[in-house]
Amino acid sequence: MQTLLDKSLSSFARTDLLQGPTPIQQAERLEQLLGLKAQGVGLFLKRDDHMLIGGGGNKLRKLEFHIGAALASGVDTVITIGGLQSNHARLTAAVCARLGIACELILTRSVPKAEVDYELNGNVLLDQLFGAEMSVFPAGTDSLAKAELRAAQLRDAGRNVMVLPTGGSTPLGSLGYARCAVEIAQQETQLGVTFNQVVVPNGSAGTHAGLAAGFQLLDRGTSIVKSYSVLSDRDSSAARTVQLTQNALALLGSSAIVQADEITIDGSQLGDGYGLPTLAMQDAVRLMARAEGLLIDPVYSGKAFAGLLADLRQGRFRSGDNVLFVMTGGTPGLYAYRETFQA
Ligand SMILES: Cc1ncc(COP(=O)(O)O)c(C=O)c1O
Numbered sequence: 411m412q413t414l415l416d417k418s419l420s421s422f423a424r425t426d427l428l429q430g431p432t433p434i435q436q437a438e439r440l441e442q443l444l445g446l447k448a449q450g451v452g453l454f455l456k457r458d459d460h461m462l463i464g465g466g467g468n469k470l471r472k473l474e475f476h477i478g479a480a481l482a483s484g485v486d487t488v489i490t491i492g493g494l495q496s497n498h499a500r501l502t503a504a505v506c507a508r509l510g511i512a513c514e515l516i517l518t519r520s521v522p523k524a525e526v527d528y529e530l531n532g533n534v535l536l537d538q539l540f541g542a543e544m545s546v547f548p549a550g551t552d553s554l555a556k557a558e559l560r561a562a563q564l565r566d567a568g569r570n571v572m573v574l575p576t577g578g579s580t581p582l583g584s585l586g587y588a589r590c591a592v593e594i595a596q597q598e599t600q601l602g603v604t605f606n607q608v609v610v611p612n613g614s615a616g617t618h619a620g621l622a623a624g625f626q627l628l629d630r631g632t633s634i635v636k637s638y639s640v641l642s643d644r645d646s647s648a649a650r651t652v653q654l655t656q657n658a659l660a661l662l663g664s665s666a667i668v669q670a671d672e673i674t675i676d677g678s679q680l681g682d683g684y685g686l687p688t689l690a691m692q693d694a695v696r697l698m699a700r701a702e703g704l705l706i707d708p709v710y711s712g713k714a715f716a717g718l719l720a721d722l723r724q725g726r727f728r729s730g731d732n733v734l735f736v737m738t739g740g741t742p743g744l745y746a747y748r749e750t751f752q753a
Pocket of ligand 1: 467468469497498577579613614615616617618707710711738739740741
């Protein structure tokens with residue numbers, strides 16, 4: 411059945427980068443190891459790390475809408491910004507390569523890490539393979555201003571340029587995750603399962619905001635989504651997420667008002683800051699690898715899964731509950747953090 415949300419979403423230009431839904435798998439070994447089976451709690455994984463372009467990851471869902479708009483207006487060059495190991499930058503580079511659009515990346519050394527693998531491996535290596543032009547600046551650089559300046563130069567030279575902000579997390583980009591909410595609801599019907607909580611990492615907030623807006627318009631409420639902030643403290647993440655959810659809803663034609671207490675964000679996993687490893691993250695990445703044979707990244711999903719593990723171990727769910735953990739990709743980041751896992 412086509413929902414009103416489907417209808418609103420289909421009024422936006424979108425380039426199909428996913429080619430179908432990503433799978434949902436039950437994490438049966440984790441359920442067993444964590445004693446969830448005995449408690450009657452189900453743990454499921456939404457495989458948004460499992461996509462067909464550029465190594466996959468959550469940014470492709472946002473890029474479907476951004477690149478849709480870019481193609482509709484004849485853009486020939488995309489400039490985006492991010493940290494040195496940005497997954498969004500890598501996936502923007504991959505999509506641009508595939509569509510024959512020039513791509514420039516303005517990256518900042520926002521994480522105080524200087525290991526050779528952090529500088530040259532992981533997403534940095536892939537950005538180069540995808541043929542993006544890269545400029546790297548020190549922490550604290552106003553990269554959006556740099557991007558706008560570069561865009562102005564290119565426009566003067568006759569190019570049609572689009573600038574994408576951090577993480578592609580505009581209201582338009584977050585529609586990718588409103589669309590994902592529809593996909594999850596359809597998969598619930600197919601699987602015969604209802605999820606009580608959908609868990610994601612929160613960086614630039616577009617993933618949380620898009621899902622929250624989507625579930626709100628599916629009459630499931632925004633608080634079904636829980637995120638763990640990995641970029642900034644809980645309160646800053648919450649303010650950004652409330653605003654972006656509100657703006658995404660407005661873009662979808664809804665006048666619903668988002669209350670701050672309906673957006674659920676946990677700040678316990680940030681540790682010393684963005685991109686800095688925590689012991690809980692390392693344990694979570696190892697557990698996922700050894701129990702399920704699956705990879706999660708050290709910056710986003712690793713910290714979010716650490717938070718979910720803490721909740722599961724503290725018995726925060728009740729018998730009959732089903733939890734969906736969204737694996738958001740970013741696994742090339744593991745190669746940038748070699749010394750964290752091999753030390
Ligand atoms: C792998 C991965 N997971 C999660 C996130 C967080 O998503 P968002 O920026 O939409 O909060 C990002 C991007 O920042 C990411 O690259």
